[in-house]
Amino acid sequence: MVGDCWIGMTQATGSGLILATRVGKHTDEFIDQLVVNTEGKTNCVEWRTDGWGGYERVLGSEVNHIIGKDQTQQLERTNGIVRQQTGRWHRRQNKFAKAWEQTEATVRLVVNYFNWIWVHSRKKTTAAMREGLAIAPWS
Secondary structure, three states: OOOOOEEEEEEOOOOOOEEEEEEEOOOHHHHHHHHHHHOOOOOOOEEEEOOOHHHHHHOOOOOEEEEOHHHOHHHHHHHHHHHHHHHHHHHOOOOOOOOHHHHHHHHHHHHHHHHHOOOOOOOOOOHHHHOOOOOOOOO
């Protein structure tokens, strides 16, 4: 596929671990796939979103849906890191290619780097270490 390419991401609030990602057009189906990809990775029933209407339509009534940009600061910062790194690894600039398959592969690499290798400058740990999945950064 080619054209507009969105990266959707779910993240554990406490550790910052990226739980799931999706690459695609910004539609209800896109959000539904992101929710399905996150299921089983957490027992979280609280979703913090930026208020795009697709979340309201897709998230079930059993989910506590908290809306507001002020509630998504950690995720927005992580999304910025992922987008910047994806652009650099993807094309040596802060942009995306039109080929979604290339973007999907690059996002997978960046997410694994972020979760398992990248050490937070202030916390001195990786997201996987904060989640209790690793005892040291991968190398």
